[in-house]
Amino acid sequence: MSSPRDSSKRADRLVVLGGRDRPARPAGAVWLVGAGPGDPELLTIKALKALQRADVVVHDGLVSDEILDLAPQGGRRISVAKRKSRHSYAQGEINRMLVAFAQEGLNVVRLKGGDPFIFGRGGEELEACREAGVACHVVPGVTAALAAGASAGAPLTHRGSAQAVTFVTGHAADGEPNLDWESLAKANQTVVIYMGLSTAAAIAARLVQAGRSGSTPALIVVNASRADEHRVLTTLSDLGQAAEALSGPALLIVGEAMALANPLIPAKAGTQAASATNSTSEWAPTCVGVSGL
């Protein structure tokens, strides 16, 4: 039998609390990890390492199996996916679950699509950990807006046409979000609306009403960075109608700089067209590209 110190070697690397008089059971910790937009290659190396050390992974519905499979075999995986029809877990339940696992001495990875602190409710989970005295680390991720701009070839900020970029959410409990339409309607900025597909028509109407030109370029990106990414370039006036035909996790990006976006990828040509810009097909999960040098 190895000594307690040896047997807890892997977990030891993560211990933040405790010192010389470390208890027999190492302290657990919660890692709020951004999984990025979908393409497993858009994970950061830090996120990959955190996943590889996870005893338990608590994840959103948007995180793909390809990414989840990077966690150790035999570790526990819990989906807390939220669906419109039912909430598998309320936020308070998720918070309590994270704390409880960490208090059992486990390395808990809370894996979120994109970045944990951009519409990921990571702040609430962090607060729950702090209140419980549980160590909590945050690993940032590539938020979907950055991936959408990259694959469309449309910059979120651009000299002369986008001096600022704002991220808002189009989702609200009662249907239409309560946003500062007047500020968002100003020209020379990019507005990215997360989760706005179902409220696209209402959002576009509000922006036009508040003074943003109906001819402003508007880009819809569904499944940004994934093999089935789908883009539609339209205008603010036509945004609602364009959104009607679409489904899936989507961003609406409104702003003059979106005029630079690549032509749309038609849904049926998706895989072929996407593989030219996304290198998902080159993904090697075991060792990252070192042998290829």
Next chain:
Amino acid sequence: MSSPRDSSKRADRLVVLGGRDRPARPAGAVWLVGAGPGDPELLTIKALKALQRADVVVHDGLVSDEILDLAPQGGRRISVAKRKSRHSYAQGEINRMLVAFAQEGLNVVRLKGGDPFIFGRGGEELEACREAGVACHVVPGVTAALAAGASAGAPLTHRGSAQAVTFVTGHAADGEPNLDWESLAKANQTVVIYMGLSTAAAIAARLVQAGRSGSTPALIVVNASRADEHRVLTTLSDLGQAAEALSGPALLIVGEAMALANPLIPAKAGTQAASATNSTSEWAPTCVGVSGL
């Protein structure tokens, strides 16, 4: 001697133009790659792979040697760092350089701190490539704001206190930036000012003048995610004074949610304190964390 086809094998993987009648010299391409905020572990796997295939790396001053060393030995490296006192390269010169290298058949990685499309002028480089008929791919990166929020433990969006987040730049040719202060002064949103250290006092004054409360929490993060990261939590009223003592690449983050930020890391305790939250010390450049499982 190997055949022309064999000798160009590595570059072939990146060829997008061309087909069966491929010319003897493969087409080059430009990759606009986000290097992330500084910690090499916050590179994406896709960025790492792009770097590993680079024939030439054209990089900003903010990109560390630790990251540059991931590119092949013997490849060409060109720094186009901009300094206040002198501009080594004008943007037009950088654009022409990227196009010229690609037209020579090289894989050109244009490596930028953060994300190429958030205040990185990547859009201008992409346009130059398009005009010249050069293939251009964009690899998004973790923009500094996300890393700063993560390491400070302060969410950029948060229920009840930050329903939106806006990124602007505090840098302007003539000193003070020309921003929409009234919009930025509204409560319930986070405002991130890139490159705002030298104009912090003027920015804070404008925001207060436009109606944002002087007691709004304001966080300054210097060298986000690096071993020498330095944070100061203050208020909008005191932002200018707090910024005076600091130097280096910095973000100003203003908003109610910054109240959640961790206590400051004092400059002199920097390395020790930072190593608890940043895992830079675990960085293994040759093979990513697989053997550690």
